[in-house]
Amino acid sequence: MHGPQGDFSEAIFMVNKPLGWTSFDVVKKVRYGLQIKKIGHAGTLDPLATGLLLLCSGRETKKISSLQALDKVYTGQIVIGKTTPSMDLETPFNSLSSYEHITEEMVKAAAATFVGPLMQIPPIYSAVKVDGKRAYKMARKGEEARLQPRSITIHDFSIMSIALPSITFKVVCSKGTYIRRLAYDLGEKLGVGGYLHGLCRTQIGSYCLDNAYTLEGLLGTNSR
Incomplete structure (x- = not known):
């Protein structure tokens, strides 16, 4: 994890995108749930796909393009x-x-x-x-x-x-x-x-799903 533990305002962090959610749904939920002003994702997943979604907040959003370029x-x-x-x-x-x-x-x-x-x-x-x-x-x-x-x-x-x-x-x-x-x-x-x-x-890249947060783990039980 990048950034201090528990502080996601200037961070690169991993979320396990649930089935049926768009990547933007996840960004929007995290933005309001954690009250982060500036946040984006590095690589879209289709709604019918699950798995690793990289979120970047604050100044770390400048790294989105380089993260998107990773295998x-x-x-x-x-x-x-x-x-x-x-x-x-x-x-x-x-x-x-x-x-x-x-x-x-x-x-x-x-x-x-x-x-x-x-x-x-x-x-x-x-x-x-x-x-x-x-x-x-x-x-x-x-x-x-x-x-x-x-x-x-x-x-x-x-x-x-x-x-x-x-x-x-x-x-x-x-x-x-x-x-x-x-x-x-x-x-x-x-x-x-x-x-x-x-x-x-x-x-x-080197970011693995095994280390990703669930939305519940990141935001509490009210992930919807």
Whole structure:
């Protein structure tokens, strides 16, 4: 932890973001709960993701950009044989394919093809701006949002266990990587589609989820 114990007005501290909360929800709750005037987060997590959120307050907010640039570690589950427009469970399923012919060897071989530098297209349901508009807002209105590929690096894409259609994985990646897109692209590579079923960010640089506060621990029992 940075900053004096119990003093979060000038600090970098870690929070375990609950399922269903936006990153801004957490910042807002902590701002009012701890009465911190200046606070922000270093790296957005989707509402359906859980895990490590770095908060910076006071003068430590100047470090947000450098913290955002750190590599990240995620664990989660990909389900193959189905897809959704948002590439996770935010939107309904829009395709269904048989995965009976898929083997563990095929999954691991496909995952290996994503390791290294890649050009990745962000999901249409993302906060990326297209002509000044957020892509997800355009997608929800049925407008076409053409997103440009971005340079990212997947340092490691380990398949931890397979119980098809579910695949449990661990990813170590660079800033700007969308794990939803990686899940979708893995499904595409296998020819059956796929979506991100669950995601937890466990590490940002040397900051680890194991050392993070829960909102209850940080603010008391009234975390809502």
